[in-house]
Amino acid sequence: MSESAHASATHGHPGHGEGETRRDFLALAATAFAGAGAACALWPFIDSMNPAADTLALSTTDVDISPIAEGMRVTVKWRGRPVFIDHRTKKQIDEARAVNISELRDPAKDEDRAQKAEWLVMVGVCTHLGCIPLGQKQGDPTGDFGGWFCPCHGSHYDTSGRIRKGPAPLNLPVPPYKFLTDTSVSIG
Amino acid sequence: MSTTSNAPKKNGIVEWIDYRLPIFTFMNHELREYPTPKNLNYWWNFGSLAGIVLVVMILSGIFLAMNYTAHVDYAFVSVERIMRDVNYGWLLRYIHMNGASMFFLVVYIHIFRGLYYGSYKPPREILWWLGLVILILMMATAFLGYVLPWGQMSFWGATVITNLFSAIPLVGEPIVTWLWGGFSVDNPTLNRFFSLHYLLPFVIVGVVMLHLVALHTHGSNNPLGIDTKKNPKDSIPFHPYYTVKDMFGLGVFLVIYAGFVFFAPNFFGEPVNYVPANPLQTPSEIVPEWYLLPFYAILRSVPDKLAGVIAMFGAIFILFLLPWLDSSKVRSATFRPIYKQLFWIFLADCLVLGWCGAQHPEGAPLLIGRLATAYYFLHFIVLLPLVSKFEKPRPLPESISTPVLKTEKA
Numbered sequence: 001m002s003e004s005a006h007a008s009a010t011h012g013h014p015g016h017g018e019g020e021t022r023r024d025f026l027a028l029a030a031t032a033f034a035g036a037g038a039a040c041a042l043w044p045f046i047d048s049m050n051p052a053a054d055t056l057a058l059s060t061t062d063v064d065i066s067p068i069a070e071g072m073r074v075t076v077k078w079r080g081r082p083v084f085i086d087h088r089t090k091k092q093i094d095e096a097r098a099v100n101i102s103e104l105r106d107p108a109k110d111e112d113r114a115q116k117a118e119w120l121v122m123v124g125v126c127t128h129l130g131c132i133p134l135g136q137k138q139g140d141p142t143g144d145f146g147g148w149f150c151p152c153h154g155s156h157y158d159t160s161g162r163i164r165k166g167p168a169p170l171n172l173p174v175p176p177y178k179f180l181t182d183t184s185v186s187i188g
Numbered sequence: 189m190s191t192t193s194n195a196p197k198k199n200g201i202v203e204w205i206d207y208r209l210p211i212f213t214f215m216n217h218e219l220r221e222y223p224t225p226k227n228l229n230y231w232w233n234f235g236s237l238a239g240i241v242l243v244v245m246i247l248s249g250i251f252l253a254m255n256y257t258a259h260v261d262y263a264f265v266s267v268e269r270i271m272r273d274v275n276y277g278w279l280l281r282y283i284h285m286n287g288a289s290m291f292f293l294v295v296y297i298h299i300f301r302g303l304y305y306g307s308y309k310p311p312r313e314i315l316w317w318l319g320l321v322i323l324i325l326m327m328a329t330a331f332l333g334y335v336l337p338w339g340q341m342s343f344w345g346a347t348v349i350t351n352l353f354s355a356i357p358l359v360g361e362p363i364v365t366w367l368w369g370g371f372s373v374d375n376p377t378l379n380r381f382f383s384l385h386y387l388l389p390f391v392i393v394g395v396v397m398l399h400l401v402a403l404h405t406h407g408s409n410n411p412l413g414i415d416t417k418k419n420p421k422d423s424i425p426f427h428p429y430y431t432v433k434d435m436f437g438l439g440v441f442l443v444i445y446a447g448f449v450f451f452a453p454n455f456f457g458e459p460v461n462y463v464p465a466n467p468l469q470t471p472s473e474i475v476p477e478w479y480l481l482p483f484y485a486i487l488r489s490v491p492d493k494l495a496g497v498i499a500m501f502g503a504i505f506i507l508f509l510l511p512w513l514d515s516s517k518v519r520s521a522t523f524r525p526i527y528k529q530l531f532w533i534f535l536a537d538c539l540v541l542g543w544c545g546a547q548h549p550e551g552a553p554l555l556i557g558r559l560a561t562a563y564y565f566l567h568f569i570v571l572l573p574l575v576s577k578f579e580k581p582r583p584l585p586e587s588i589s590t591p592v593l594k595t596e597k598a
Binding site: 046049050051052055059075077079080081082125128129130131132151152153154167168169 | 344347348350351352354365366367368369370371372373374376380467468469470472473474488491492493496549550
């Protein structure tokens with residue numbers, strides 16, 4: 001004990017400046033190491049708040065679209081949020097395709113938004129602050145462009161679900177989906 | 189009754205404890221002999237009132253939590269069970285619900301008191317910051333708590349507020365998914381909101397402690413805004429003078445609070461929140477609680493999503509810069525003829541914003557909201573710096589006692 005204490009005492013004394021820098025370096029290195037370690041240990045806690053495996057497992061929904069007549073709109077639930085399925089009329093498709101896309105806030109061709117022209121599939125959540133736009137039910141307001149109207153802050157969407165007027169920045173998003181058969185769609 | 193001697197009574201057990209843990213010395217120092225300006229008016233009651241409401245909220249909340257179930261299938265029914273089946277459950281819930289409104293009312297008055305009398309000026313800048321941190325924590329706690337009953341407004345309020353973060357470029361969407369723990373506001377969201385709603389009040393208690401330490405370091409400001417340390421005649425001991433005054437104010441406050449709890453318990457609430465949450469149907473109008481309306485109005489008056497969110501948060505964060513935006517050496521508006529007028533216009537502006545926040549954002553309310561938002565920032569960024577530079581304040585009294593003596597002579 002006394003030997004080591006003596007040794008450190010004699011080591012510490014000569015060359016003040018050098019001893020200080022070495023000690024500073026060790027202190028800095030140790031602090032940085034502990035800091036990086038603490039930051040790494042934080043990650044599991046943060047990541048535990050991300051969607052869990054069972055939440056992710058519920059990520060596809062299959063829909064039978066045979067009962068949906070032309071001109072009808074149906075809402076299904078996918079990942080806890082509504083998906084709009086719109087069996088569009090010829091008139092609605094023509095309207096959507098006649099638009100000059102350079103005038104749009106979020107330019108997108110209707111051809112790119114609908115895999116089959118008569119079927120429009122979109123997540124029915126307003127891109128402003130997440131309300132559900134009206135227009136799915138008979139008698140709902142459909143906005144100035146015959147599509148959907150969000151009552152919360154007044155966004156108007158057209159018959160392709162594109163934003164045309166109001167505060168929303170983007171079109172209603174198209175989820176990943178594929179036609180399993182002519183009468184069945186798998187969303188997700 | 190030797191009320192004039194302010195020393196604690198001698199008691200063997202008290203002394204034994206105090207020698208080992210000086211809690212009684214501390215309490216005596218901070219709550220009895222703590223020197224307080226002798227001219228504090230009733231606007232100075234609201235700090236201690238806020239502290240008492242915080243305790244009421246924590247106590248009522250702890251007992252509510254014993255009967256609440258944080259699950260999307262049971263949350264709404266468990267709240268209805270509290271209302272109908274749990275003994276005095278209705279009372280606990282109405283105390284807690286209206287307590288939130290009372291808390292904000294008291295704290296807003298407390299803040300505007302600080303604005304009028306310049307309580308944010310040196311050496312109380314950190315005291316002011318800590319108060320703002322408490323305000324932000326209160327807003328977060330209130331929002332989280334409002335989601336718990338899982339009514340329509342709970343659900344859609346949570347959806348709209350969490351979606352504010354989607355405005356952040358690039359990382360916005362992953363952040364929102366992380367906040368939700370899923371792809372929409374759902375059971376994981378409700379669970380974590382309950383956990384955080386229980387946690388944050390205790391964080392608030394911690395910051396309140398720091399707020400008090402900062403307060404007691406330089407003592408209370410006062411209606412004249414002058415330093416009271418120069419003249420010992422300017423201060424009186426906190427007990428009994430201000431304990432009595434605070435208790436009287438508490439009595440008046442409790443009459444008003446109880447009036448709402450017993451006679452108009454749903455006055456501040458939204459009827460649509462008694463409809464269970466439905467993720468597939470948005471209510472026709474989404475309105476936050478009254479205490480968030482001015483900020484909601486600012487959000488909605490900016491046509492761009494990201495800019496709106498920045499403006500809303502900026503409206504609170506600009507208050508942190510206030511001690512530097514207002515560089516006048518004179519604290520109290522009593523001696524600042526122009527600032528005094530600006531204060532009242534600013535107060536009116538905040539009330540107008542609150543009104544706009546409750547209206548449908550179209551036509552006149554939208555226009556008024558935009559003007560009021562512009563003025564809100566104009567007040568801080570342009571008017572305050574200019575006025576504090578060019579205004580000629582009235583002469584300050586040397587001490588609190590001086591003007592009193594002068595009027596006595598006259």
